[in-house]
Amino acid sequence: MTIEAAQQRVDEWISTVGVRYFDELTNMAMLTEEVGEVARIIARRYGEQSEKESDKNKDLGDEMADVLWVLLCLANQTGVDLTKALENNFEKKSHRDGERHQNNPKLKD
Numbered sequence: 438m439t440i441e442a443a444q445q446r447v448d449e450w451i452s453t454v455g456v457r458y459f460d461e462l463t464n465m466a467m468l469t470e471e472v473g474e475v476a477r478i479i480a481r482r483y484g485e486q487s488e489k490e491s492d493k494n495k496d497l498g499d500e501m502a503d504v505l506w507v508l509l510c511l512a513n514q515t516g517v518d519l520t521k522a523l524e525n526n527f528e529k530k531s532h533r534d535g536e537r538h539q540n541n542p543k544l545k546d
Contacts, residue, residue, distance in 0.1 A: 439520065441520050444513055444519060459510075461515065464514065468508060
């Protein structure tokens with residue numbers, strides 16, 4: 438699925454099943470909450486914190502998809518074409534960081 442198709446599918450779902458979008462501030466709060474859930478899993482599963490028994494069955498991919506879902510909602514609500522934005526971001530990073538990471542001794546093995 439392309440990013441454009443994902444934005445369209447979310448919009449179709451919202452208009453047919455979800456009734457309407459939550460307002461942008463509510464979705465921003467929801468995005469923060471979902472990112473926190475991803476952070477919790479990563480911190481406990483891959484970091485130094487111990488994983489609670491109740492968290493062991495949490496699906497990291499599902500939580501990441503929740504983040505993406507809300508991000509797609511916000512993009513739709515604010516008129517952002519995420520495909521174009523991501524393409525521009527690649528260009529920006531390539532121009533800005535094209536040699537920076539290659540020359541970073543901290544990243545060398």
